[in-house]
Structures are given as structure tokens and as C-alpha cells.
Amino acid sequence: MALTWVGFLLFAGCSAALENMQGFTVSQRCMEDTKSFLLEINQDRPKEYAVLMYDSFGKMGSNFEGGNANQPGLLQQCRSAHGPTFSGQYCQVFLRQGTAQYFVGTCVPDSCGEEDVQMLVLYGRLQYGQTSLIPPLPAILVNESTQEMIMTHCLSNTISPDASDITCLFVCCVMVAIPLAATLFTAIIRWQRSREVSPAAESSCLNTGLNLYGTLKTNGSSRSEINSSTIEENNNDSTRTTSLCFPRGCVSRCLQVFSIQTTSQGVFSTSSPIPGGFSSLNGIRVLSLLWIICGHSAQFPVINNLDNYKNWRKTVESNPLYVLTISGPVFLAVDTFLLLGGLLSARSLLGSIDRAEDKLSPSLVANYLFRRIKRIQPLHLFIMCLTMGLISLVQWGPYWFPLIDTLMDCKTYWWANLLLISNLLPVHEICIPWTWYLSLDFQCYATTPLLVYFYRLNRGVFAVVAGGLLLTTTLTSAVITALFHLPVFQPSTLTSENYVLYYYVKPYTRYGPFLIGILTGIYLTTKKDQLLKKKWQAALGWFCCLSLMAVLVGLAYILRETPAYPSVPHAVYQGLHRPLWALAVTWIIVACEEGYGGFINRLLSLDVWVPLSNISFACYLTHPVFIILYIGLQETPIHYSDINFMYMFLGHLALTLVVSYVLTVLVEKPYLHLKWSST
Secondary structure, X not given: OOOOOHHHHHHHHOHHHHHHOOOOOOOHXXXXXXXXXXXXXXXXXXXXXXXXXXXXXXXXXXXXXXXXXXXXXXXXXHHOXXXXXXXXXXXXXXXXXXXXXXXXXXXXXXXXXXXXXXXXXXXXXXXXXXXXOOOOOOOOOOOOOOOEEEEEEEOOOOOOOOHHHHHHHHHHHHHHHHHHHHHHHHHHHHHHHHHHOOHHHHHHHHHHHHHHHOOEEEOOOOOEEEOHHHHHXXXXXXXXXXXHHOOOOHHHHHHHHHOHHHHOOOOOOOOOOOOOXXXXXXXXXXXXXXXXXXXXXXXXHHHHOEOOHHHHHHXXXXXXXXXXXXXXXXXXXXXXXXXXXXXXXXXXXXXXXXXXXXXXXXXXXXXXXXXXXXXXXXXXXXHHHHHHHHHHHOOOOOOOHHHHHHHHHHHHHHHHHHOOOHHHOOHHHOOOHHHHHHHHHHHHHOOHHHHHXXXXXXXXXXXXXXXXXXXXXXXXXXXXXXXXXXXOOOOOHHHXXXXXXXXXXXXHHXXXXXXXXXXXXXXXXXXXXXXXXXXXXXHHHHHHHHHHHHHHHHHHHXXXXXXXXXXXXXXXXXXXXXXXXXXXXXXXXXXXXXXXXXXXXXXXXXXXXXXXXXXXXXXXXXXXXXXXXXXXXXXXXXXXXXXXXXXXXXXXXXXXXXXXXXXXXXXXXXXXXXXXXXX
């Protein structure tokens, strides 16, 4: 993979051969500029631009056996080179040699296109054999001596967003500009009122303004929504007082709802937004989120630009202490989120039915689903547009290719994100890949009314339906694992396309934890007596819960090898481990709610988790953006070490928390409040 310059020097000495390339097509301008560059390099004292271009080529480094195969070179240095009639242009040549696949960064005149670069590389190889523009890897490292060119790609020196990119950026700007304008409007109104009314009346006005839009609670998706009962209780007083404080009219009320003065209320509050208990859910949610961010921070670089990938893989596969940074166990945190979603969706729907005089009507179900769409889609679509805009406007480094794939997917399949069905597409077509969870969650969420209907209709029918669904999703996971020889543990599940394509993102394989969450939510909402009555029951339950969690993580290491044939142990584990994990987390929730949580309940119920829980949805959507930016702007490979990855995780986390607060206030919460703007 190394680019030795013997080939270039020979090529420079025979530069006239460029004009006699029979059977090859290279543009005249590219040929002339390349000849000038090669002649300049061959001088005793070459000019600076030629030295910069020469130095920008990727060269083979150490630790090839540990995974250091790609040779990116220096992209920015290449672009900074300016010759008499051309500038440096960074191109990547992707090659395969035996089992090794790698790319080499090259610096060529910007008059050369991708086909020109490919012809120059191929001609150099044919003309000079082993001493070519990009010589093959040494035989001591790779048994196969023949190189196969996969593709050539040149990164443009300029940025050229198209109409869809500009539209996305415009949408993002509008979505941010409206709350900022609303904030200014509200500030002016309050300033004017402060000059017209007494301080006491002003204080009453401000307080009533908040009551008009309600207080915060958590809905079925475990996030903030308006407490309608509080609004009804304060409606008479607030209507009378508000008429003295704010001008009437739909536009003015909407602006007040979108203002930061309203949306920032309660975000940093340390009182639990979940009424009626369930304080442990804040800690479970935040700890699961941190687990996911830690896993993504470690795994995203591994997929693309780690210079010691093989060393990393050996380390994490041999030591269970790396449970926070490997796939398989780390993504059990996703099943925890599914469990919480099912629990809170059932609790929210049952509460809505109670307020509707015990009627489960079509309009109630439609409103229930609409609230969920309103809850997730504004910020989801904002992140999608923002990511598309960033990809088109940022000048990426050598590790650009996953980002370009994401951009192309979004331009073609954006509608799947809008309809919340992106997880039903082939994995390589998902726009903003980490948003597959939102589609899965909504599809599961839509089943809650049906199960609640069966529960209210007949408990026996409900038990049969729920048991049948749980058995179906378990068997489906096991059968798919056996048929496609899927792994249950890998440092990167993305290295197995079938794993994601047929199993990981599909509702029929991931429904188990959500279903268990629905059952838990129904039980906790309708129970008349405690499940746990004696301490020995609680002690036995905690022992079984913690032992089960340890066994599920440990078995992932035991079964870490991808099977070459249908494997019963792999199939059984794949089918059962997610529902069993959900059952273990369910025990933690039930034990904490019934007073047997001990220090674990105190830990999970700490006040510090509440503000983090309030911005957890924004954190989930934004943290991959920072990881992608960090990786995509790197010009050199990242070296794995525990300390490096720890600092990467903490850096991504800090940026995520700050930006997530801003997006929660500017984008997410205004649409939650908008429902009540016409009250």
C-alpha cells in the first residue's frame, strides 16, 4: 500500500512516455500538468508546491499486522500546494491485494479527473511492473502480489451544495429563527407590560403565562408534555389574568409558546417530571444513554479509521471489562429504552382513557399517536436536515466515504424518515442510520392501543395475544440467526451486513422488550396490591436479576465467534437475551417502586438525573453528529488506547450535553407546547 517515489522518479525521467500512452485516455491538460509536476520534482531544488505535493502522498507505516493498512497521506497539505497553472488535488485509490483492502492518498494536479488518475496508476503499473506509481504491498506481509483496483475518488477542493442541501439548511435556519424571534417578541411584550402594571401584577402575569401553557410531565414516550389537568384547574384564573398580560390572537399566542422564556422552564429542574413515582426511570434512562454514547464513541472510529483495529479487537474480545465499548452487550441499552417506551406508552394511554371517562375511542387513539409524532418528528427532521447540510458544506478528510453514503441515502430515502419506516429499508439505504430506532419505537408504540383494547376486553384473550407475540418475536430472532449464521457478539455489528439487514433493526425481532414494557406499564398502573410483601422475596429477586444480567453479558463472550453453520446456542441466545434483559430491568423498576430498591433506588433516583433525562432525546439524536464530525475531519488514523477513547467519550459527551440543551429549548419543546397555544 505504500507509495514509494522510485516509480515517480522513473516516471519523471521518462515523462515523454505520457504522450505515447497507446490504449489509455488521459486529458491533455492533466497530462501536461502532471508532466510539469514530475519534471519539477526531478530538479535538484524543486519548488515548494512540488515538495508539498510529493510529501502529501500516503506512505506505508508500521503495524500493518495490527490493522494499519490505509495510507491517507495529507489532504490539507495537498490542497495548499499551488503550481504555475494548477493546484494540488487529493485523490484516493482503493485497492485490494489478497485479503487486504486499503486506500492510498495521492496528490495530483486539479486538472486531472478520477478517470485520469486511474489511467495514470494503471499505466504506471503496466509500464514499470513492480516499480509503479503505487507499488504492491511487500510479499512478507501479503502472500498475493497482484493488485486489484477497486475505485478511484477525488475530493473536490470546493464546496458545491445542491438545491436539496440549501433547502435543508434553510429549514434548519427557519426552525431556529422562529423561537429566537418569539423570544424577542415575548421580551418586548413583558417589558411593555412592566411599564404599565405594578411589580406585583407583573409577577402574577408572568406566573400565569406559564400556567396558561401548563406544567411538564412525561408522556408515553418518556418525555415532556403538557399536563392538561393542571391547565384545566388553572383555566379560569389564568384566562382572566392573561388578558391583562398578553395581546390576544393566534400568532401572538404561538410566539409566546415558542419563546425561550416558556420552553426553558423546567429543563434544569431537579424535581422528577414523572408524576406518581417512577423516579428510578430517570437514572435508568440516563445511564442507558451514557452506555450508548460510550459504545458509539468507541465503535464509530473502529469501523473507519483506526490504525490498530486488529489489536483493538483482540483486546475487547478477551476482556469483559470492555462491556461499555463493544457491540452485543452494549446495545442491550437499546432494549432498555424499548422497555421504558412500552411501559410509559401503556401508562400514558391508560391515563388518557381514564380522563376520557373510560372510553377507548378512535379519536383518542388518533390523538395518542399524533402526540407521539409531534413529540419525535420536529427534532428528528431538524437533525436529518442539519446532518445533510453539514455533509454538503464541510470539507471532509480522507475518511469521507461513510458520510457521502449517508448523504446519498438521505437524498433518495428521506421520505422513509418522514413516514417513520426507515428501519424497514435495507440497512445501506437508511438516511441518518442511527434514527432507525425512532421508526422502530413508533411502530411498537402503535401497537399499544390494540393490546390495551384486548386487556380491557378480556384478560384471557389478552394473555393469549401477548404470549403469542412474545413467542413469535423470540422464535423469529432464533430462526433468522440460524438461517443466516448471524453473530451475537462483534466489536462492530456493522461488519456483518446480514445482522443489521435481517435482524437488528426489524420490529419482528426487537418487539419483545417493548411488549414486556407494555405489560409492566399495565401492571404498575392498575395494580391494587404490592407484588413484593417480604424481604426474602426481594432478596431472591435481586439475586436472580443481577445474576441474569451477568450471565447475558458473559454468554456474549462465550458465543463471540460468528458461526459458520446453523448454531443452536447462538440461535437460542439471540432469541432470548433481549427479552430476558428487559425482564431483569423490569425487576429493578418494580422493586424500586415497591420500596425494595435500597441503595440502587437511591442511586437511580438522584436529582442529578432529572435535567439530563429532560434532554436525553436530543442527546440521542445529536451525539452521532459530533462523533461523525470528529472522525470525518481527521487526516490521520486514530490510535486505539484506553485513555484516548476515554477522552473521546468525555469530549463527545460534553458537546452533546450543551447542544442538546439548546436544541431541546429551541426545537423540541416548542412543538410540545404548541397544542395549548389556542387555549
